[in-house]
Amino acid sequence: MNAINTYQQTRWSLADLFPSAEASAMQQAFSNLEQLVAQFETIRPALTETLSPADFLLFVRQLEEINIEGGRLYGYANLLFSEDTQNQPALSLLTRVQQLFAELTNRTLFFSLWWKDLADAPAEKLMAVSGDYRYWLEEMRHFKPHTLSEAEEKIINIKDVTGASALSLLYDSITNRYTFKLKVDGETKDLTRGELMIYPRDVNPDLRAAAYQELYRVYGNDGPILGQIYQTLVRDWRNEQVGLRKFTSPLSARNLANDIPDEVVNILLEVCQKNRGVFERFFKLKAHWLNIPRLRRYDIYAPLAAADKQYTFAQSAEMVFDSFTQFDPHFAELAERVLKSNHLDSEVRKGKHGGAFCSTPLHDQTPWVLLNYQGKPSDVATMAHELGHAIHSQLAAKHTAFTAHASLPLAETASTFAEMMLVDRLLAEEMDEGVRRDLLFRQVDDAYATIQRQAYFALFERQAHEMITNGASVDELSETYLQTLKEQFGDAVEVGDEFRWEWVSIPHIYEVPFYVYAYAFGQLLVLSLYRQYKLEGEAFKPRYIKILSTGGSQAPVKLLAEAGIDITRAEFWQGGFAVISGLVDKLEQI
Numbered sequence: 001m002n003a004i005n006t007y008q009q010t011r012w013s014l015a016d017l018f019p020s021a022e023a024s025a026m027q028q029a030f031s032n033l034e035q036l037v038a039q040f041e042t043i044r045p046a047l048t049e050t051l052s053p054a055d056f057l058l059f060v061r062q063l064e065e066i067n068i069e070g071g072r073l074y075g076y077a078n079l080l081f082s083e084d085t086q087n088q089p090a091l092s093l094l095t096r097v098q099q100l101f102a103e104l105t106n107r108t109l110f111f112s113l114w115w116k117d118l119a120d121a122p123a124e125k126l127m128a129v130s131g132d133y134r135y136w137l138e139e140m141r142h143f144k145p146h147t148l149s150e151a152e153e154k155i156i157n158i159k160d161v162t163g164a165s166a167l168s169l170l171y172d173s174i175t176n177r178y179t180f181k182l183k184v185d186g187e188t189k190d191l192t193r194g195e196l197m198i199y200p201r202d203v204n205p206d207l208r209a210a211a212y213q214e215l216y217r218v219y220g221n222d223g224p225i226l227g228q229i230y231q232t233l234v235r236d237w238r239n240e241q242v243g244l245r246k247f248t249s250p251l252s253a254r255n256l257a258n259d260i261p262d263e264v265v266n267i268l269l270e271v272c273q274k275n276r277g278v279f280e281r282f283f284k285l286k287a288h289w290l291n292i293p294r295l296r297r298y299d300i301y302a303p304l305a306a307a308d309k310q311y312t313f314a315q316s317a318e319m320v321f322d323s324f325t326q327f328d329p330h331f332a333e334l335a336e337r338v339l340k341s342n343h344l345d346s347e348v349r350k351g352k353h354g355g356a357f358c359s360t361p362l363h364d365q366t367p368w369v370l371l372n373y374q375g376k377p378s379d380v381a382t383m384a385h386e387l388g389h390a391i392h393s394q395l396a397a398k399h400t401a402f403t404a405h406a407s408l409p410l411a412e413t414a415s416t417f418a419e420m421m422l423v424d425r426l427l428a429e430e431m432d433e434g435v436r437r438d439l440l441f442r443q444v445d446d447a448y449a450t451i452q453r454q455a456y457f458a459l460f461e462r463q464a465h466e467m468i469t470n471g472a473s474v475d476e477l478s479e480t481y482l483q484t485l486k487e488q489f490g491d492a493v494e495v496g497d498e499f500r501w502e503w504v505s506i507p508h509i510y511e512v513p514f515y516v517y518a519y520a521f522g523q524l525l526v527l528s529l530y531r532q533y534k535l536e537g538e539a540f541k542p543r544y545i546k547i548l549s550t551g552g553s554q555a556p557v558k559l560l561a562e563a564g565i566d567i568t569r570a571e572f573w574q575g576g577f578a579v580i581s582g583l584v585d586k587l588e589q590i
């Protein structure tokens, strides 16, 4: 019998972070951290142009130590809270750690300010000896050409508190107060947005429609004022990023933060726009399975009758480990280590954090994984996904605490790849058409939500930033938004007029302009890599392992280029859509 069969659903142990939540152990950790920071603060006078490489490295290591100890405390508090969100002591510990973090960030900020300000020649000398810290150090300095004088930076900071940041907060305050009325089973309920948004996934089509209509009735009522807040934030962004900091466009300020060249982002968005037909085909299939002539926008997340096939936890673990072994036995070992270290919480318990995640509080230790395992085919896919994250972390564990974690655009690489491998395997073996359909639907559904939907938000943002510069009104923006939706869905989905207010309901475009495209970038990248794997087989593996093992120690473009992948070419991105298109083909055959 395979040893894996012995695995049971369990709660995790956090003992590798802290032996217990005892007040004394925590107190010790807090005072230890305080001591490290106090010591770090004393280096301030030594930060000069003539700082020796040896001292420099010593200081960097001290800062890393603070990060590691802080990460241990934060990781512990966060995981303790996740295993039981009703645990009041855990919540107060988490709040205390968060507060401490804000304070520590301020107290150690002087180092990065000095580093960014340092002239090129001495900085280059220090970077030359910085080994694995190099990319982290380089990245901080990317903003040097766009950094203003200290006095100007201070003015921006001070004015932001009562300017852009205050407006963002105001947006949150206005929209977080909204309540929504929905008639469910003859009874009118008062709901928060979170509660309301359960209904777009309801089996009842009228309820799905009513939920969206109510959502945009409420946002639409305030549409003019929310739109005005957006116009102001967009003008502020342009004035600062383009006007003062001399970025070439509002979008390129974000691109630099992601360390992705402008032309790559433009190509990515173009390819997404060109391939909208792939998802339109998917929505037509969904309409067919829902037995309606044409999908309404309300039905995008409508549930299909799910297959009732169940997998025991042991079966599921075996399938996941098997698919990892087929790729590389070392992958299976790394995934198994999570279970063997008792770092997996797979039980379903009241009060436990919902969904699933993988967390790596200490970059060189086995990660922790949370699942709510219930035996559905999608739970098996989720297990593969989260253990994929855990494999990624462990492969990159040899880097420093600053360079181990993959940057946002690469963060979903191993997880989505692992999920694709598992699904491929299940599809090859599974004869039950219901299960096959559920698995494929989940894949394409996720691809839609992370790629196409986000790419179209970014496309709208880019257009809106231009329009607002040219004095567009809120109504004109809404009209443009509705047009982008109609372009996105073509004749496959009927879009209700109230969706013209969807954009004022998306906090990301207010708070972090152009953030959303990173989701599309990451997801499409993995699909393209997966296609490369399918085409090349064995030859692809060492390059892929290298990508994962690099963690966050290199710029994404460079790292991928070294693996022979040129993300500046439209063909590469097109490969990702070829995978999605293949999934839709398979769905069409069912």
Ligand SMILES: [Zn+2]
Pocket: 385, 389, 412, 415
């Ligand atoms: Zn993930």
